[in-house]
Amino acid sequence: MTGSHLLNDSSVDNDVLLNVQDLETHFFGEQSVTRALGGVSFQVKRGETLGVVGESGCGKSVTALSILRLLPKGSAKTVGGEVRFNGRNLLDLAEREMRSIRGGKIGMIFQDPMTSLNPVYTVGRQIAEAVQIHTRASRSEALDRAEEMLSLVRIADPVRRVKNYPHEMSGGMRQRVMIAMALACSPELLIADEPTTALDVTIQAQILRLIVDLKERTGTSVIFITHDLGVVAETCQRVIVMYAGRIVEQANVRDLFARPMHPYTKALMRSVPDRRRGRERRLAEIPGIVPSLRDKIIGCSFAPRCPYSTDVCRENTPVLTERDSAHAVACWHAEKVVSA
Structure with missing residues (x-):
């Protein structure tokens, strides 16, 4: 064998x-x-x-x-x-x-967050969308989860950052957003x-x-x-x-x-x-x-x-x-x- x-x-x-x-x-x-x-x-x-x-x-x-x-x-x-x-x-x-x-x-973090995140949607909406697809959460509950995940990955002021678009963030912050999105549904x-x-x-x-x-x-x-x-x-x-x-x-x-x-x-x-x-x-x-x-x-x-x-x-x-x-x-x- x-x-x-x-x-x-x-x-x-x-x-x-x-x-x-x-x-x-x-x-x-x-x-x-x-x-x-x-x-x-x-x-x-x-x-x-x-x-x-x-x-x-x-x-x-x-x-x-x-x-x-x-x-x-x-x-x-x-x-x-x-x-x-x-x-x-x-x-x-x-x-x-x-x-x-x-x-x-199964969650995945890709190599380049700038090409993996949609530039026309806020990062909060993108995380919330992943939560809604895989759970029965309402829109407001999913956005709350997005804020929670941004806080979990140590992004300061998640209530404000959840409304940012990918281009408004640094490379390190975008990568943290990708981690938050990958882990949002546990x-x-x-x-x-x-x-x-x-x-x-x-x-x-x-x-x-x-x-x-x-x-x-x-x-x-x-x-x-x-x-x-x-x-x-x-x-x-x-x-x-x-x-x-x-x-x-x-x-x-x-x-x-x-x-x-x-x-x-x-x-x-x-x-x-x-x-x-x-x-x-x-x-x-x-x-x-x-x-x-x-x-x-x-x-x-x-x-x-x-x-x-x-x-x-x-x-x-x-x-x-x-x-x-x-x-x-x-x-x-x-x-x-x-x-x-």
């Missing part, structure tokens, strides 16, 4: 909220097919924060959009796998049922897709602390999508590392940072500055580029960039396999990576 199955067997753990199995998503062009996800499997437990890391284009955001069925119609389609939320396969639900889950049971799962990317460092830290505080207060499970390993170390309990549309490693955060088993994970860590005294070192770059997902990949997708690759890597695709308790890796030479 492969590690992907061992780590995703919901029959032995009734505390699993989300169970993704063998998810495959393709984008269709006029003359080509891009295999954006190639069989992604993972779980999210109740009250857990799961980090999803990897370079741009590795499939992090596509995974989130596939879960919520928000892929662009006509050009993208989930062609295989299951997404079980509270035991129900979201891929089998009618669109009407999915609309009741999006924003209600979802069981929050997907945060690089919510601090466009913000300066000080505001990034405030937003991260806010998400962590709200998660601890509400008990909401969180999927935190990021390319920043520092964010993962501060906010997550478990982490999955993605590369070229596949999961190449997954473990709890402490184990991953103490003992990375995949050469890609190790390379990502070496490309991050280590500011601890006496540990100054030259940053390492990862040579090469991510392979095109329009072409069929034979063997390990990381092999052309990997210092440990051999003929077996270039000819056979490694399967995500459990090596230690709850630590799985898709690599033919994991032992060499650990010992190096």
Whole structure:
């Protein structure tokens, strides 16, 4: 049995909220097919924060959009796998049922709040609309909830700010509005897709602390999508590392940072500055580029960039396999990576 199955067997753990199995998503062009996800499997437990890391284009955001069925119609389609939320396969639900889950049971914070918020409506109306769609609240009750949520995400003077339009707010405030909207209906799962990317460092830290505080207060499970390993170390309990549309490693955060088993994970860590005294070192770059997902990949997708690759890597695709308790890796030479 492969590690992907061992780590995703919901029959032995009734505390699993989300169970993704063998998810495959393709984008269709006029003359080509891009295999954006190639069989992604993972779980999210109740009250857990799961980090999803990897370079741009590795499939992090596509995974989130596939879960919520928000892929662009006509050009993208989930062609295989299951997404079980509270035991129900979201891929089998009618669109009407999915609309009741999006924003209600599962909330999402998108990367750019300026393009996610409607510029012609006040932020209060937009939050209130989400509340009315998923609850039986009246218009006045929904607006009261909007004020409450703005206060919860620490926006000063929420009674006045609820009447503001998105352009009247700073980037950090707009991101707080997005968090308020995502949490307004008390979802069981929050997907945060690089919510601090466009913000300066000080505001990034405030937003991260806010998400962590709200998660601890509400008990909401969180999927935190990021390319920043520092964010993962501060906010997550478990982490999955993605590369070229596949999961190449997954473990709890402490184990991953103490003992990375995949050469890609190790390379990502070496490309991050280590500011601890006496540990100054030259940053390492990862040579090469991510392979095109329009072409069929034979063997390990990381092999052309990997210092440990051999003929077996270039000819056979490694399967995500459990090596230690709850630590799985898709690599033919994991032992060499650990010992190096």
